[in-house]
Amino acid sequence: MTETVAEDYKYPTLTLSKQRKEKKEEKDEVQVLEQEGLEAITIRKRQDDEDASLELQTGERKTLVRPHALEAPDVVQLTSVLMNWINEVLADRRVIVRHIRDDLFDGQVLSELLEELASVKIEHQPYVGLSTQMQRLKLKAVLKEVSKILKTDNPKWSVDSIHSRDPIAILHLLVALARHFHCPYPLPHNVKLRAIEVTSDTTRIVHRDILEELTGEEVIPDEDGEWPSTEPDVFDTLFDSAPEKVETVKQSLVNFSDRHLTPLDLGIKNLEDDYQDGTRFIILMSALEGYFVPMCYYYPSPKTTKEMTENVQHAMKLMKEAGLKKTKAQAKEIVEKDPKAIMRLLYNVFHKYKNL
Structure with a gap:
């Protein structure tokens, strides 16, 4: 008699446990949906805010870095290699780059880097108290010298994009310099940065996900340690x-x-x-x-x-x-x-x- 009662008593307990489990799962699903909804609203709001600040002309196109894209392992590796190279080149000048965007946007470190690598002298004002206008003038002089050295006016960077701390433009510029001056550290191959291409037409702003290629199959020295020439033939x-x-x-x-x-x-x-x-x-x-x-x-x-x-x-x-x-x-x-x-x-x- 006692055993029968004990067995009968288990069934409602199991049923109640199952009900609690189902309710918890439903609650978890609701929380997930709420979180996804909040993220969607946040992302959309961020895009709306960015759209409002872009002030694109009709037909103009800009590229924005996706959130957390700079934290991708290959991008982090590329950034680390470039910073180590710059710091090694500028060691005698006691210049240390800790952040690739904040330390390079004003042209000061870039001018030091070019002077060291290409033995050129870039006229510029002392850094202390430098106004935004003077920063841009210095940056313009630096990029003009870069064009002479690379023998190209590369559309992937400009005074505006570098000075606005655009990571895509800064990384493109540094990769080009590292290739030209034969950075002794191998650049990681086929690094692509997740980004959003924003285009303005007559009625709206259009977003498109893209992969911005920062490096491809990198050039390496031959068996004799010699680098292929970068000069046109x-x-x-x-x-x-x-x-x-x-x-x-x-x-x-x-x-x-x-x-x-x-x-x-x-x-x-x-x-x-x-x-x-x-x-x-x-x-x-x-x-x-x-x-x-x-x-x-x-x-x-x-x-x-x-x-x-x-x-x-x-x-x-x-x-x-x-x-x-x-x-x-x-x-x-x-x-x-x-x-x-x-x-x-x-x-x-x-x-x-x-x-x-």
């Missing part, structure tokens, strides 16, 4: 100023290649495809220099990007041993079938052996 000029002549030059290089490779049943059908894996570069150099490269020294039929890259690097060593001048072409560009890089490297060979 004849192929930069050809592709930029006379693209209609590219095919003519390409055909000349195909004819040169065929003259030496067709007897080996390795004629060229497509310049980019046929030179991509590096084997024809190796065989071409061996044919021109009159030696045989054993197949154990390279991959006769490379399957992976790594194998192709090693083939191209080996071909570049053979070119160096033959006394050819170093070019801007990189092994990874050849493997990626970059027509300019392939023509640049092949023309270097053509220039020496064209009369053979």
Whole structure:
């Protein structure tokens, strides 16, 4: 009798516990919905506030950083690398950068950095008591010098964007300087910053989520520790100023290649495809220099990007041993079938052996 009562007593207890659990879950769901609603209102309000402060002209476009985007691990790593580089360069001047936006917006540190890196003197007023107008004048002088050094007027930064502490503009500027002056610390590859592109049309302001690319596949020194030149060469000029002549030059290089490779049943059908894996570069150099490269020294039929890259690097060593001048072409560009890089490297060979 006692056991029956005990068992009967458990059922309402379990039912009550289940009811409490369901009520708690419903309460939690309500709280989640309320929180999501508050966040949506907050985000919308922030966007409305930003829209009101932007004062965009019709057709104008601006990019805003998403909340917490600067806290992404790859962005933090990039920022850290750039700050460490700047602090190392300016160590003798006892300048320390602790915040990439607040310490660089007024042009003072940037002017010190350029003076140290490029041995230039930028005229500016003493920093103490510098007004906003004087900060902008200094920043204008600094960016003018940057344009001279980089040989470009880059639209990714301006006096307005840097002085307003725009992190996208500041990071683009620092990445460009780090590349040009060969920052000894490797920049993280393919860093993208989550941002919002804001465009104004005649009736409204339109928001669009974008990924702002800060770095791509970064240039690195070769095996000898030498950096590729950043100066424009004849192929930069050809592709930029006379693209209609590219095919003519390409055909000349195909004819040169065929003259030496067709007897080996390795004629060229497509310049980019046929030179991509590096084997024809190796065989071409061996044919021109009159030696045989054993197949154990390279991959006769490379399957992976790594194998192709090693083939191209080996071909570049053979070119160096033959006394050819170093070019801007990189092994990874050849493997990626970059027509300019392939023509640049092949023309270097053509220039020496064209009369053979």
